Amino acid sequence: MSTDYQRSRVLLGARLRELRTEAGLTVREFAAGCGWAPSKVSKLENGKQTATSTDLDMWAVRVGHPEYAVELRGRLAGLExxxxxxxxxxxxxxxxxxxxxxxxxxxxxxxxxxxxxxxxxxxxxxxxxxxxxxxxxxxxxxxxxxxxxxxxxxxxxxxxxxxxxxxxxxxxxxxxxxxxxxxxxxxxxxxxxxxxxxxxxxxxxxxxxxxxxxxxxxxxxxxxxxxxxxxxxxxxxxxxxxxxxxxxxxxxxxxxxxxxxxxxxxxxxxxxxxxxxxx
CATH class of the missing domain: 3.30.870.10 (Endonuclease Chain A)
Known part of the structure; x- marks a missing residue:
C-alpha cells in the first residue's frame, strides 16, 4: 500500500471520527446503531481499514446527515x-x-x-x-x-x-x-x-x-x-x-x-x- 494512499485513508478516517463526535455518539453507540462491531468503527476512524461506499452511506445516515454521503464517497474515490x-x-x-x-x-x-x-x-x-x-x-x-x-x-x-x-x-x-x-x-x-x-x-x-x-x-x-x-x-x-x-x-x-x-x-x-x- 502506498504511503499517499494510507495518508488519504487516515484523512478519511479523521473525517468519519469528526462526524461521529459531532453527532454526540460514542464508538459503541455508533457501532450498535449500524449493526457493526466497535472494532470496525475504530479501524475505519484510524485508517486501518478501507471503507466501502455502503459503509460511508451508513455513516452519513447514522450521524443524521445523509447528504454527507456524497462528500465521503468523493474522498474514497480520490484515494489512489x-x-x-x-x-x-x-x-x-x-x-x-x-x-x-x-x-x-x-x-x-x-x-x-x-x-x-x-x-x-x-x-x-x-x-x-x-x-x-x-x-x-x-x-x-x-x-x-x-x-x-x-x-x-x-x-x-x-x-x-x-x-x-x-x-x-x-x-x-x-x-x-x-x-x-x-x-x-x-x-x-x-x-x-x-x-x-x-x-x-x-x-x-x-x-x-x-x-x-x-x-x-x-x-x-x-x-x-x-x-x-x-x-x-x-x-x-x-x-x-x-x-x-x-x-x-x-x-x-x-x-x-x-x-x-x-x-x-x-x-x-x-x-x-x-x-x-x-x-
Whole structure:
C-alpha cells in the first residue's frame, strides 16, 4: 500500500471520527446503531481499514446527515487516483480536496511552485481564495462547501511561519492583474503578496510580461521536495511521483525561474500592479 494512499485513508478516517463526535455518539453507540462491531468503527476512524461506499452511506445516515454521503464517497474515490478529475473530486466538497493537499503540505520541506493566472493558494487572502474557489466550483457545477475549502486552504499557510520550510514560488505577472475577484479584494491580495515577499521562508519570483524565458508558461504546478508533483489542468489534477516526471517539472521550474525577478525587483512589479488598480 502506498504511503499517499494510507495518508488519504487516515484523512478519511479523521473525517468519519469528526462526524461521529459531532453527532454526540460514542464508538459503541455508533457501532450498535449500524449493526457493526466497535472494532470496525475504530479501524475505519484510524485508517486501518478501507471503507466501502455502503459503509460511508451508513455513516452519513447514522450521524443524521445523509447528504454527507456524497462528500465521503468523493474522498474514497480520490484515494489512489493519479489523474484526479475535478468534477469527481469536488463531488466530495472543497474541504476534501484542500485537506488532501494539506496532508501533502505537512510532509514537504521545500516547495517549488508556479502559478500562471492567479496568486498561489499559499499566499491568498480568505476573500481572494473564496473568489477563486467559487469560480472554479461554478465551472464544474459543484458550488457547495466553498467556505470549508477556504478554511482548509488558510490552515496550510501556517507553514509560511515555520522554520525549516522553504517556499520557492514563481508567479507570472499576468496573475497580478487577473480580475477573478473585485478590485478591492485584488488590492488587498497584492498587499498581502508584498508582505509575504519579506518572509524568511519565501523566495518569490515574478515573471514579467516582457521577460525573455527559456520555456513558455503553462499549467500551474507544485513540486513537493523531490518526491511528488501536483499539476493542474482545467479538468484534472495530476499527482505524479515517478523520478522522470519530477525531474521534468524540475527542469521546467528552473527554466521559468531564469526569466523571473526576485527581491526588490519583484516587489516593484507587484507595487506597479497594485497602483494600477486605483485604490
Amino acid at each position: 487516483s493519479t489523474y484526479r478529475s475535478w468534477r469527481r473530486q469536488l463531488a466530495g466538497g472543497h474541504r476534501a480536496v484542500q485537506d488532501a493537499l494539506g496532508a501533502q503540505h505537512e510532509r514537504t520541506t521545500t516547495f517549488r511552485g508556479f502559478s500562471a493566472a492567479v496568486v498561489p493558494g499559499v499566499f491568498q487572502t480568505p476573500e481572494y481564495a473564496r473568489s477563486v474557489l467559487s469560480r472554479y466550483a461554478e465551472l464544474h457545477g459543484v458550488t457547495r462547501d466553498v467556505e470549508a475549502g477556504v478554511a482548509s486552504r488558510m490552515r496550510r499557510q501556517e507553514g509560511l511561519y515555520r522554520s525549516g520550510r522553504r517556499y520557492r514560488v514563481l508567479v507570472a505577472e499576468a496573475a497580478l492583474h487577473t480580475r477573478i475577484c473585485s478590485r478591492a479584494v485584488l488590492a488587498d491580495q497584492l498587499d498581502r503578496l508584498m508582505s509575504v515577499n519579506g518572509l524568511t521562508t519565501v523566495e518569490l519570483g515574478i515573471i514579467p510580461l516582457t521577460a525573455e524565458v527559456r520555456i513558455a508558461t503553462g499549467d500551474d504546478f507544485w513540486i513537493h521536495d523531490d518526491r511528488l508533483v501536483i499539476a493542474e489542468t482545467w479538468h484534472t489534477e495530476m499527482w505524479l511521483d515517478s523520478a522522470d516526471d519530477v525531474a521534468l517539472y524540475g527542469k521546467v521550474w528552473a527554466g521559468l525561474a531564469n526569466g523571473s525577478v526576485t527581491g526588490r525587483a519583484a516587489h516593484g512589479v507587484i507595487a506597479r500592479a497594485r497602483a494600477a488598480i486605483g485604490f
